Amino acid sequence: xxxxxxxxxxxxxxxxxxxxxxxxxxxxxxxxxxxxxxxxxxxxxxxxxxxxxxxxxxxxxxxxxxx
Numbered sequence: 001x002x003x004x005x006x007x008x009x010x011x012x013x014x015x016x017x018x019x020x021x022x023x024x025x026x027x028x029x030x031x032x033x034x035x036x037x038x039x040x041x042x043x044x045x046x047x048x049x050x051x052x053x054x055x056x057x058x059x060x061x062x063x064x065x066x067x
Contacts, residue, residue, distance in 0.1 A: 005039040008032075 012032035019025055 005035045005042065009035045009039070 009032055012028050012035065015028050016025060016032075019028065
């Protein structure tokens, strides 16, 4: 899930090395930064999911039964 964002970022870096068009470079920089944010958010989501999976499932009440 995280690898595609890293691969896209590398691709954008390579495009920036080849391009000398400022308008194209602005768009590519935006897209590269977006991939960086996606990478960070996916990493946070994985960390949170692991934390939740490590917690015990303890239910103190059932809202359907305990009215």
